[in-house]
Amino acid sequence: MDATKEPAAHAAGCGCVLPAAAQGGPVSHALSRVARLHRTAAAGLLRGLGLYPGQELVMMHLWESGPARQADLIKMLGLDPSTVTKMLQRLEQAGQVRRLPDPADRRAVLVEATESGARLLTEVERVWTALEEESLAGLDPAEREQLLTLLGRVEANLWTRNAART
Amino acid sequence: MDATKEPAAHAAGCGCVLPAAAQGGPVSHALSRVARLHRTAAAGLLRGLGLYPGQELVMMHLWESGPARQADLIKMLGLDPSTVTKMLQRLEQAGQVRRLPDPADRRAVLVEATESGARLLTEVERVWTALEEESLAGLDPAEREQLLTLLGRVEANLWTRNAART
DNA sequence: ATACTTTTATTGGTCGGCCACGTAAAACGG
DNA sequence: CCGTTTTACGTGGCCGACCAATAAAAGTAT
Known part of the structure; x- marks a missing residue:
């Protein structure tokens, strides 16, 4: 298993082949594959903590800033509002997050990590x-x-x- | 440029901030964000063709190799078998793919692009x-x-x- | 021929992620 | 003060992707 220098070195180590139709976007192809492998690996590691990939990013922002409005999380994560809503519903269900009404804005929701989440x-x-x-x-x-x-x-x-x- | 005081160089051009808890994996963080943006962009471009992101990779392999067994697609794409099954069901429903029983193996399925898919x-x-x-x-x-x-x-x-x- | 193992594909469930749409509250403008 | 945006969240639906469990056929012994 020597690390030789070949032009198509990105395909080394995996059984994949770059389809002809994808040759117009080799980096896009590599990026897709790497991202999926990376996410799968993250899923395996996070499973032991009872988290799904993506949820840890939400928690990171909550640890960082304390109680936060959902809109701020959306902006920082760059996600769709409905995605964040459902992730928070599941995190709340799992006991990692608490949601409180914002006293300053009756349509907003304040989110914070629970003690379990902080651990x-x-x-x-x-x-x-x-x-x-x-x-x-x-x-x-x-x-x-x-x-x-x-x-x-x-x-x-x-x-x-x-x-x-x- | 090594160890310079520009820790958030990757955040240039976007409103995102690297959370403190993610500093142990800056590349992982960047990879996740880039991959999601890339996939979203691909989705927007593919929507005009009636495809969802990921399906184009299946089609690429079908264009490449002609009729293929599902197991071969799974191996080339590196995906879960159930994922491929459902993607093919939807592609068949959309008329881009045809599924035929493999005469040489009664449990296998041969998949090929339709004329519409080839176009x-x-x-x-x-x-x-x-x-x-x-x-x-x-x-x-x-x-x-x-x-x-x-x-x-x-x-x-x-x-x-x-x-x-x- | 029989029993055991591997391969192939499918179903059901869950989650992240998006879009389209809807609702309620805040902010703005006349 | 009141009508009109704009903002903040939620619902429902869809798809990609995973895991777990299944069924059926093929392969491999014994």
Whole structure:
């Protein structure tokens, strides 16, 4: 299993083949595959904590800012309002989150982590760093920084694109 | 540029903030966000073709190999069998795919694109190259190759990891 | 031929995520 | 003060994706 230098090195280590019709978007193809593998790995690690992938991001923001309005969470997560509503309903059902009416705005809802939810912080951090390390194994710090920077630029591109579609 | 005081460089262009609890996995965080934006963008482009994101990958493999067994699709896509079953049911309902019993194996199913499905090929290619270009705007060829290579290494890491979990 | 194991596909359930639509409250404008 | 947006959430529906459990056929012994 030597790490040879081939142009299609991205297909190394997996049985996948890049379909001809996808050759116009090789990075898109790789991104889709990596993201799904990454999410599946996260799911496996989070299952032990009773969380589903995506929920940990909500909890992170709640730990960060304390009680927050749902609208703020939506803005920070960049998700659809209905998605956040349902995730919070399930997190509340699971006892990780509490929802209170906002005294200053009768249509808003304040969300905060329960004690049970707060106890997940260190575990989630551990899982998150473990996943990062498994994902980036074999990449030196400079390469990790490069990847982060490149992903950031792609994110900016897609962000402005989606914003423009409004 | 290493260890500079620009920790949130990836957040440029979007209103997001990296939560403190996610600092152990900055690349994971960026990857999640980019992947979701990318998928949403793909959904918007594919909607005009009557496809949902993910379905175009199935079609690509069918265009590539002609009639294929479901098990082969599963292997090439790296998806769960039940996922492929349901996707094919919907693609069949939409008239893009036809399913025939395999004469050589009575439990297998042969899947092939219909004429309607075959007509989507050029459109899907156009959409994919457009999405690729919008995602990678501002990145020169060397940077795109770097990104592809780095994603490939991450994919290999996660692939072997998931395989090991069996 | 019989019994055991592997492969292939399906069903049912759950969750994240989106869209389209609806409702109630706040903010704005005349 | 009142009508009109705008904002904040919720519902229902749909799809991709996973897991768990099943059934049926094929393969492999014994």
